[in-house]
Amino acid sequence: MLYKFYQKHIFPHLLNQVMQTPSLMDLRRELLLGVSGEVLEIGFGTGLNLPFYQGVDTVYALEPNTAIFQLAQERIDAAPFVVEQITASAEQLPFANNQLQHVVSTWTLCSIPDLEQSLREIYRVLQPGGTLHLVEHVLNRQNLNIQRLQHLLTPIQKKVADGCHLNRDIEIALLETGFELGEVQYIDIAGIPSLAQRMLLARVHKPL
Ligand SMILES: C[S@@+](CC[C@H](N)C(=O)[O-])C[C@H]1O[C@@H](n2cnc3c(N)ncnc32)[C@H](O)[C@@H]1O
Structure with a gap:
């Protein structure tokens, strides 16, 4: 009961604050600047990406947690393009095969219960040549001490x-799904504890 209260009334506000850490906002800007047209954003959260879209017409804002989504309303009202709310999970996307040119995930692939199924779904709904733009915190492959702690905690x-x-190797999961790697950057960012400090910023494509 106490845990349910935490999940519904406390965690969404904590998330909204933590996800506005300046180094994370810088990565949002870098990732989203070139995204245009229709975009599906999985795990939309509290709408923190909206100010960074430049040439976008429609954002399909897919978020399963309505308590989190409620905190996005002001940002949605301020957006100069259409934002369509979709209450659904990334493991079962309500889109047709080959429908979309762009899918965005910012710190969502860490939280999805069935990562492999969600990546298969993203692959299915992307057009051939379409792009998944992502930034995620990932398993630290280089530092074994951090890696052990990531597994432990x-x-x-x-x-x-x-x-x-804390311990997902997202690049491997993307390759296993069949995505082709485009841009791939690993960055250790400031202002975040070392366990979640290593970021993967990537653009991966469904092959033509
Ligand atoms: C760390 S938050 C990131 C939120 C937002 N993308 C951002 O950048 O601020 C993870 C988000 O993934 C969402 N999420 C969890 N499970 C999901 C699923 N199965 N499908 C889609 N989103 C999911 C959560 O509700 C939450 O909004």
């Missing part, structure tokens, strides 16, 4: 941060 992190895994 993921069960606790999942409880306090709504399913968030």
Whole structure:
């Protein structure tokens, strides 16, 4: 009961604050500047990406958690393009095969319960040549001490941060799904604890 209260009334506000850390906002800007047209954003959260879209007509804002989505309303009202709310999970996307040119994920792939299924779904709805633009915190492949801690603390992190895994190797999961790697950058950013400091910023494509 107390946990449910935390999930519904406390965690969404914490998320909204933490996800506005300046180094994260810089990565949003870098990722989203070139995205245009119709975009599906999975795990829309509190709408923090909206100010960074430049040439976008429609954002399909897919978010399963309505308590989190409620905090996005002011940002949606201020957006100079259409934002369509979709209450659904990334494991089952309500889009046709080959429908979309762009899908965006910012710190969502860490939280999705079935990562592989969600990547298969993103691959299915993207047009051939379409792009998944993503920035995610990932498993630290270089530092074994951090990696051990990421594995050890993921069960606790999942409880306090709504399913968030510290130890996912997203690049491997993307390759296993069949995506072609385009831009791939690993960046250790400031202002975030070392366990979640290594970011993967990438653009990957469904092959033509
Ligand atoms: C760390 S938050 C990131 C929110 C937002 N993308 C941002 O950049 O601020 C993770 C988000 O993923 C969402 N999420 C969790 N499980 C999901 C699923 N199965 N499908 C889609 N989104 C999911 C959560 O509700 C939450 O909004």
